[in-house]
Amino acid sequence: MAVRGKLWEHVFVSGASILHADLDAFYASVEQRDEPSLRNRPVIVGHGVVLAASYEAKACGVRTAMSGAQARWLCPQAMVVEPRMAAYAAASRAVFALFEQVTPLVEGISIDEAFLDVGGLRRISGAPLDIARQLRRRVRDELGLPITVGIAATKFLAKVASAVAKPDGLLVVSPGQELDFLHPLPVERLWGVGPATARKLRAKGMATVGDVAAMPRRTLVSALGRAAGDHLHRLAQGQDARPVQTGRRRRSVGAQCALGQRPRPYDDVDAILATLLDRVGRRLRAGRRVGHTVMVRMRFADFSRATRSSTMSQATDETEYLLATARWLLARSWPMVEEKGLTLIGVAVTNLDDARNVQLALPLECGPARPLDAALDELRGRYGGAAVTRASGLGRSMYESPPQLYE
Missing domain, CATH: 3.30.1490.100 (DNA polymerase, Y-family, little finger domain)
Known part of the structure; x- marks a missing residue:
């Protein structure tokens, strides 16, 4: 696993051009940035229910949506702070402004993550890897926040890459090497697989993405239903044809x-x-x-x-x-x-x-x-x-x- 503050780069070959940029432990990172006494210390945002936890707190087993009492039992030395939604919204706006300076093709998917398509910028801004390195530096230097970037040929693989590279990392998966990267990962890395679906898959002997890929489509459909079965069958093969979409109206x-x-x-x-x-x-x-x-x-x-x-x-x-x-x-x-x-x-x-x-x-x-x-x-x-x-x-x-x- 990556260590916070250490750049993790795993580059197969050049060619991937979709970035998934994901701020690390966003709420907690904003608190650590704004209050120096919280830096490098375990931080929990929210008292009754954990809204966010710094990686120092996560190392003790604290997770988002956990009860505050359980989180404090796991990490009694943690600093617990009240959420400041206005501060998080302002930080998000500043980060997205940087994204849009990099490329006009930005698809926000939450307050702290977005897809960026940089495929047409090679002559202007350099290779996708160089663009990602510069983006991470700017977010760190100008906004004081850690960010992880995954780079791949598809949105799904870029998102998986950023999840694997966390925290504060950079991971590139190039065309032709997708399945070598994807298949050893646990089934939970598949987009849409939560605890309940993971239990169903593991009960049928599918512990890794490769196990899902090797399973006949009809078996997945029988176990999970047609929509979910077809969805996971495609993802396990590394298939995702969705482009980065800008200007989408909210759903x-x-x-x-x-x-x-x-x-x-x-x-x-x-x-x-x-x-x-x-x-x-x-x-x-x-x-x-x-x-x-x-x-x-x-x-x-x-x-x-x-x-x-x-x-x-x-x-x-x-x-x-x-x-x-x-x-x-x-x-x-x-x-x-x-x-x-x-x-x-x-x-x-x-x-x-x-x-x-x-x-x-x-x-x-x-x-x-x-x-x-x-x-x-x-x-x-x-x-x-x-x-x-x-x-x-x-x-x-x-x-x-x-x-x-x-x-």
């Missing part, structure tokens, strides 16, 4: 927050859900987007997860109708919440369309919801998101960490 808008370990009554969770939907609805309307599907995501005290969704008869951006759907999903899931204990809840609106191209419901059906949304959006835009809040949220200590919007 979903969501918000989530960690709740900690203490039990929550239904009214508390309902109030939190309403606050999250207020944020999501405002973001939809600002982007002139409407959604067909509402999803409620839950994480439980045993670290299991569940997602419930409902597709509405008509696309909307109105908080009233989005919230009614989300509340229906929560009510149906409440027996599971009571049994397992809820540690995180999120809501997303997906299956989006441009509001200008979709015929919305008649005003007679909508009632006063649209004027109310517009008035609240104007107040929050002028005086801040906390200027107006729901009565159901008053006097409640609702969040273990501030709600996070995501796309």
Whole structure:
């Protein structure tokens, strides 16, 4: 494995031109950058639930989404800090500005990682490896953050390469050598293979990517279903034809927050859900987007997860109708919440369309919801998101960490 601060380069031959750039332990790295006393020390972001852990804390077994109590038991010397979402968002914007100075072909996939296509820049900026080295230096020198870069001919292999090279590393996989690199890796390296799928694969004797590649496609489809089986069959062969896409419209808008370990009554969770939907609805309307599907995501005290969704008869951006759907999903899931204990809840609106191209419901059906949304959006835009809040949220200590919007 790579050691933090040590450049790891494993270059087969030149030719790969897709970079996957991934900031290391992003939230924790921002905290260590901004507070010198935290540098080279184990840092945990979040008290009730671990939102991020520095590599010094990860060396003790601390992992993201672990309960704060377990993390502190594993690493009692860790410094635990409150999350600062505004600082992380600002750092992300600065990093993406550097990405876009390197190439116009940037596809962001989260707040701290992106694909960059540098295939057409050889005469201008040099070989992809040289570009990656310069990018890593600039992120380190100008922004004070460690970043790992994987380089390959496909997005999938570039992402795997960066995962293998972490932390603070650089790994290049060249065309013609993909399977030599990919097949010895554990099945968990395949995009989309989580703990449950890994257990299914290992139960059938597939421990490495090479084992999956050697398995007939029909066996994978039988074990995992057609979509997942076909997907893993292609990836295990190193096949991924997706280009780096720029300017994509967001596919979903969501918000989530960690709740900690203490039990929550239904009214508390309902109030939190309403606050999250207020944020999501405002973001939809600002982007002139409407959604067909509402999803409620839950994480439980045993670290299991569940997602419930409902597709509405008509696309909307109105908080009233989005919230009614989300509340229906929560009510149906409440027996599971009571049994397992809820540690995180999120809501997303997906299956989006441009509001200008979709015929919305008649005003007679909508009632006063649209004027109310517009008035609240104007107040929050002028005086801040906390200027107006729901009565159901008053006097409640609702969040273990501030709600996070995501796309």
